[in-house]
Amino acid sequence: MAQVFYFFIFPGLLFASVAGGFLSWFDRKLTARLQFRVGPPMLQPFYDFVKLLAKETIVSSEAAKSLFLMAPVFAVTGACLSCVLIFIPVFGIGNGFQGDLIVIFYLMMVPTISYIIGALASGNPLSNLGASREIKLLIGYEFSMLLVLAAIILKAGNTVSIHDIILLQQQEGAFIGSLSGVLLFIPLMMCVQAKLAFVPFDLADAETEIAGGIFLEFSGLTLALAKLAKYIMMLVLPSFVIVVLLGGFRLDGIHILWSLLKLIGLVLLITLVRNTNPRLTVGQSLRFFFIWMNLIAVVAILLAYAGL
Amino acid sequence: MPEKTIIPVGPYHPLQEEPELFKLYCDGEIVTDIEWETGYNHRGIEKINESKTFEQVFFVVERICGICSTSHPFAYANAMEEIAHVTVPDRAKYIRSIVGELERIHSHLLWVGLAGHFIGYNTVFMWAWKYREPVLDLFEIITGNRNSYAMFKIGGVRRDIEEKDFSTILTILDGLKPKAEMLMNAVIDDPVIHMRTKGKGILTRQDIIDFCAVGPTARASGVDIDIRRDDPYAAYPLVNWKVIVAAEGDIFAKAVVRFLEIFESISIIEQCIEKMRKEKPGDIEVKVKNIPEGDGSGRAEAPRGEVFHYVKSDGSNAPVRHKIRAPSYVNVATFKKSCVGQTITDATLALAAVDPCYCCTERMASVYDARTRNKILDGTGLIRMSQEQTRLIQGRKSKVEGQRSKVEGRRSKVEGRRSKE
Numbered sequence: 001m002a003q004v005f006y007f008f009i010f011p012g013l014l015f016a017s018v019a020g021g022f023l024s025w026f027d028r029k030l031t032a033r034l035q036f037r038v039g040p041p042m043l044q045p046f047y048d049f050v051k052l053l054a055k056e057t058i059v060s061s062e063a064a065k066s067l068f069l070m071a072p073v074f075a076v077t078g079a080c081l082s083c084v085l086i087f088i089p090v091f092g093i094g095n096g097f098q099g100d101l102i103v104i105f106y107l108m109m110v111p112t113i114s115y116i117i118g119a120l121a122s123g124n125p126l127s128n129l130g131a132s133r134e135i136k137l138l139i140g141y142e143f144s145m146l147l148v149l150a151a152i153i154l155k156a157g158n159t160v161s162i163h164d165i166i167l168l169q170q171q172e173g174a175f176i177g178s179l180s181g182v183l184l185f186i187p188l189m190m191c192v193q194a195k196l197a198f199v200p201f202d203l204a205d206a207e208t209e210i211a212g213g214i215f216l217e218f219s220g221l222t223l224a225l226a227k228l229a230k231y232i233m234m235l236v237l238p239s240f241v242i243v244v245l246l247g248g249f250r251l252d253g254i255h256i257l258w259s260l261l262k263l264i265g266l267v268l269l270i271t272l273v274r275n276t277n278p279r280l281t282v283g284q285s286l287r288f289f290f291i292w293m294n295l296i297a298v299v300a301i302l303l304a305y306a307g308l
Numbered sequence: 309m310p311e312k313t314i315i316p317v318g319p320y321h322p323l324q325e326e327p328e329l330f331k332l333y334c335d336g337e338i339v340t341d342i343e344w345e346t347g348y349n350h351r352g353i354e355k356i357n358e359s360k361t362f363e364q365v366f367f368v369v370e371r372i373c374g375i376c377s378t379s380h381p382f383a384y385a386n387a388m389e390e391i392a393h394v395t396v397p398d399r400a401k402y403i404r405s406i407v408g409e410l411e412r413i414h415s416h417l418l419w420v421g422l423a424g425h426f427i428g429y430n431t432v433f434m435w436a437w438k439y440r441e442p443v444l445d446l447f448e449i450i451t452g453n454r455n456s457y458a459m460f461k462i463g464g465v466r467r468d469i470e471e472k473d474f475s476t477i478l479t480i481l482d483g484l485k486p487k488a489e490m491l492m493n494a495v496i497d498d499p500v501i502h503m504r505t506k507g508k509g510i511l512t513r514q515d516i517i518d519f520c521a522v523g524p525t526a527r528a529s530g531v532d533i534d535i536r537r538d539d540p541y542a543a544y545p546l547v548n549w550k551v552i553v554a555a556e557g558d559i560f561a562k563a564v565v566r567f568l569e570i571f572e573s574i575s576i577i578e579q580c581i582e583k584m585r586k587e588k589p590g591d592i593e594v595k596v597k598n599i600p601e602g603d604g605s606g607r608a609e610a611p612r613g614e615v616f617h618y619v620k621s622d623g624s625n626a627p628v629r630h631k632i633r634a635p636s637y638v639n640v641a642t643f644k645k646s647c648v649g650q651t652i653t654d655a656t657l658a659l660a661a662v663d664p665c666y667c668c669t670e671r672m673a674s675v676y677d678a679r680t681r682n683k684i685l686d687g688t689g690l691i692r693m694s695q696e697q698t699r700l701i702q703g704r705k706s707k708v709e710g711q712r713s714k715v716e717g718r719r720s721k722v723e724g725r726r727s728k729e
């Protein structure tokens with residue numbers, strides 16, 4: 001019963017979508033202000049969601065129906081599960097388990113893969129193109145992400161438990177305080193940017209090129225769920241960065257404010273990057289991750305091995 | 309032969325605001341061939357014009373395109389004045405050039421914004437359009453309209469620019485310069501934009517000549533053509549300016565050419581205003597009683613290139629034949645060269661790089677109160693509001709700032725009332 005509560009209410013679906021919705025609003029509002037626009041009201045992400053629920057869900061006759069309809073559900077499930085696993089140790093509900101870092105790494109991949117499956121099942125050529133771009137991009141950034149995680153595991157003294165990593169950082173200072181930590185922050189943030197499908201890595205749903213790409217055929221309920229998964233990832237990914245590099249969350253007294261500031265700061269950074277860059281092409285993104293981000297990550301691994 | 313996928317760009321696609329279909333034949337991500345279909349928006353304007361009088365045609369051709377809505381009347385006026393053998397007074401020439409150059413500024417800023425949007429750089433999009441806004445205000449001061457200015461007539465212009473407006477125009481242009489410069493530097497110095505645009509969608513000098521491309525598209529490939537210099541009209545021979553040419557022919561060069569043309573246009577306007585001070589106020593037209601039998605052709609350099617109008621008159625009050633060629637018509641053909649062999653990503657940008665003309669800006673809009681759902685303004689109401697603002701904006705001439713804030717205040721109130729995002 002407790003697991004059901006964790007998954008659906010706290011820290012799962014309900015908590016994650018509300019918090020993620022607000023972060024998504026923050027991102028949109030900030031973007032608007034940067035662009036001399038007024039921006040949406042605070043509840044806009046939720047209005048969007050509710051409005052989409054009331055809309056007709058269209059399934060193209062070309063689509064593989066069940067796969068197409070299930071894909072957004074998978075996306076939300078994956079996003080929620082990763083959220084639960086990250087926040088259970090954070091909120092002190094439990095200690096997690098040895099190896100949950102690896103599980104979270106895989107779970108965070110699930111929404112992206114679900115979009116790809118949904119897009120491929122939709123039978124739309126533009127969606128297919130978007131899916132093929134997303135697959136290429138996925139290969140690019142997941143490898144960098146894996147290297148980053150390897151470095152973090154090395155720094156944490158070969159533990160693969162979120163709880164231990166947070167504890168270690170709270171005792172001995174956040175990992176970002178070291179040279180390798182600073183280096184790791186760069187590829188990790190770039191991976192987060194790519195996972196969120198924000199500019200410069202939004203080539204899978206590039207509106208002006210392939211008209212929304214992987215999300216093109218989603219409508220009504222399916223689009224609402226896809227959006228919900230995006231909101232949740234908006235909370236999950238920055239939280240993950242905070243947990244593994246920035247010393248985790250502390251929820252006693254004034255530290256709550258500091259934890260919130262970290263979260264908002266990271267979203268701010270993501271928003272700034274996405275508003276000061278144009279979109280990259282597939283080749284450029286792959287080169288960026290395969291050469292530069294991997295290089296930085298490998299250097300960081302070596303530094304971490306040397307104890308820096 | 310490998311199996312080809314057709315990626316459709318259009319008839320309705322976020323890249324093209326107008327209905328137009330480009331079929332990209334793709335092998336993976338590489339475009340191997342391109343075909344296009346137009347004609348979704350055919351309005352039969354040439355035929356309509358045969359049923360209008362010569363004066364009425366101005367208002368029809370103005371509506372061919374909302375963005376370059378003065379280049380068509382410009383070319384048409386040139387054609388009509390060739391038939392009627394009229395020489396326009398110098399003051400009218402200056403006014404015509406000022407309107408034409410202001411249009412170039414706003415059109416190029418619009419393109420910069422759209423190009424930013426196309427490569428996913430929405431900040432540039434919004435900033436460029438924000439900086440374009442004062443130029444539209446200038447149009448409102450000079451002509452009374454933000455778009456479709458109704459300034460031209462056979463033998464001159466309809467409105468004079470008054471002495472007291474000169475300082476406003478110069479102030480706004482001075483304010484625009486640093487902003488345009490900032491935007492230009494932001495675009496030209498951005499390494500990621502270099503990656504996306506340099507060496508992409510290249511049109512060589514020979515391609516331009518083969519396809520007869522015109523305007524900034526041609527000038528960015530090292531073809532030194534500009535109707536303003538090659539077939540002088542209006543005040544362009546009377547002021548000092550130079551034709552901006554770049555050699556590379558890629559998308560980046562097209563952006564650079566357009567940016568530099570903005571500054572050249574500002575300089576032309578400043579010189580025109582300086583020279584206008586010496587002309588007699590009010591001397592803005594020659595009365596033309598009859599259009600004799602005969603034919604004439606007129607050309608004008610629109611922001612996108614050469615606009616060509618041919619008019620045949622049989623001595624009555626309406627054209628017998630009116631032929632129009634807009635610049636996009638020839639520029640679009642270059643896609644065969646610039647898009648083939650590129651990836652889809654670069655090809656879509658190459659499609660946008662020639663700045664194809666979007667000619668469907670007519671809209672009907674209503675404003676609803678977000679809370680009570682009552683209709684506040686409909687079409688007529690919006691027109692009345694726009695007229696009111698024009699009066700305000702023209703009244704502000706002396707005390708620019710005070711009135712401006714009033715207008716802005718009211719504008720933001722209306723925006724607040726509009727639907728939420």
